[in-house]
Amino acid sequence: MRGMAAPTTDVLALLDATFDAVVIMDDRGRISAFNRSAEEMFGYRAADAVGRNVSMLMTSTDRASHDDYVRRYLAGGEARILGRGRDVRVRHHDGSEFEVFLSVGRIPNTEPPQFVGFLHDTSLRRKALATLEHERQVNRLYLDLAQVMLVATNRAGVVQLVNQRALRVLKVSDAQIIDCNWVDSCVPPDDRGIARNAFRALLMSGSDEPQSCEYHVRSSDGEDRFITWRGVALRDANNVTGMMLSGEDITDQRRAENEAHRALERMNNVSRLATMGEMAAGISHELNQPLAAIANYAQACARLLRVPAPDMPEISGALEQISTQALRAGEIIRRIRSLMRNEDVRREAQDINELIREVHTLLASDARVHDGRLELDLSPALPHVTVDGVQIQQVLMNLVHNAFEAQGSEAVRAEVNGTTFEVRIATRPTDAGDVEVSVSDLGPGLAGEVEQRIFEPFFTTKPAGTGLGLAISRSIIKAHDARLGYRANQPRGACFYFVLPAHMESPR
């Protein structure tokens, strides 16, 4: 047996540490070293492999030609594999075959020559590559399945990636948008400032927190869509490399909101006008009273002054009455004006009792028409509330009007049997320190089915009702962060109430 230089312990340790399988053989293909990775790769133990021919690791095709390769190399130096490496199929101990990348080198200064083979498991690499590819596809799928627009750009704002949804909204193909500047090519001029600022803020902040903004994008056919965006900075180690935007198309939603808002405003105006119409008779009566009194007093004064010794105390009293009544008329007109006012009124800290007293002046005529009485039961120690006074008064007028109507029918009159028809506006502090306002009556109250539906728009129990009064009242109260509720009144009748939050800095 020719001397075979067995690898030193150092070399063996080194070989065992490499991931690739390492096999050392002599010129006749006899294995002299077989590292740990080789054991794992081929299923042989090193002790079993050493001394055997390397052909046991080969497929039958290679086995036949291997000895020829070695012979030819040794004879003429024709290297088929040395120093180059190639993919070969190899055979596992259990008979299965698999692909490896094999590179072979001659160990210098060995005679007879020894060769070392490095075998790299390419099937693993392929698997990894396939996995990677699969993951890419899945990611792509995620992107494209997303109901939001997804856009990634580099630091310069150049588009690197877009999903299908974004392409659909923008009505472009991948190729038309990749490598284009996002803001310049997709955002309409008016919104570019917003978009650039949002982009800059995102890059500057370097925060992982998503940032929100809203701006339009313009599709290739010129249609603008309104998008609400969330952006995050993309980073590589410590550097921000770009940004990822996810955008939701809220054009339709926003349009629907605007429509709903406009519809509600229209309803508000209609109801305001309807309320005015219903109350016009009462209000004109209310205004006629002071006017008639003024006319009478003035004419009486003129007559009283015609006699030789005029009754001065009587005349002076009448003149005082004239000014009082003129102011009374002016106050009524002021109330009507503020009711008809259409523009938005600022919310201010207000004394709810004062608002109720003001409304009481106007509602007195309503009470008169219905042969009823409007009672006030106002708690003196109340915090201010932050409200739109006119709107709250409108709600109160609506509730009081309803209450009188509920009590006004003949059937109810017979039932209540002659007692006065009374509607009561009450205020009281709640345990939480807020202010409850209630309007109660002694009418029939609400039947169960009516109670369920009473706040629905267009639901009405009145023959000529619009069914909007309570619905609008509820939306007004809701806009004040409160709720318009119903409960049965004791001992009888209906009670509508709402709780207004106390104004924050208000002294009690």
Add this chain to the structure above:
Amino acid sequence: MKDLPQIVFVVDDDDAVRDSLRLLLKSAGIPCEVFASAQEFLSGYDAAQPGCLVLDVRMPGMSGLEMQHELNLRGATIPVIFITGHGDIPMAVEAMQHGAFDFLQKPFRDQELLDRVQRALVRDTENRARLRHTDRIRERLATLSPREREVLDLVTQGKANKMVAGDLGVSQRTVEIHRAHVMQKMEAGSLAELVRMMMAVAPRQ
């Protein structure tokens, strides 16, 4: 029988309107009394008191229209002037249909009110005079015997004594005696006057 002095009654729930009406009537030298509600007026109302009523059509409790109805039930003849607002024309129409004397829309010129009040007072005087006249006729009618009343009815139908005698189955002479008693008891100077008296007390159609 001497009439009591006439008084204008004002019923209005609005303090200012009521007081200004009082002053206006006072300035024109017309005695008046004011009331804040229909109930207040009705509780002290004496039908014998001549005058007229100025009434707000729209009041809490008993409205002006309801008060008019109540007065009609009591057989009161006091003329009523309604005071209405702009929106109350249907109420004013209803009031006129139920015999209101007139109505006025607020606000009004003093002369409009005073003219109407004056006319209403004249009407009240006439009403009361007519009432006194018919009352007297009824009193006289009550003194007639049944036979005299039969003769009266037939005579005022235009029948001659001879025909009345035939109808009643008595002599013409007997009819003449009854007829003389009727003329005397009724204080009628002629047949024509007797007919007018009977027409004054005849139930209205």
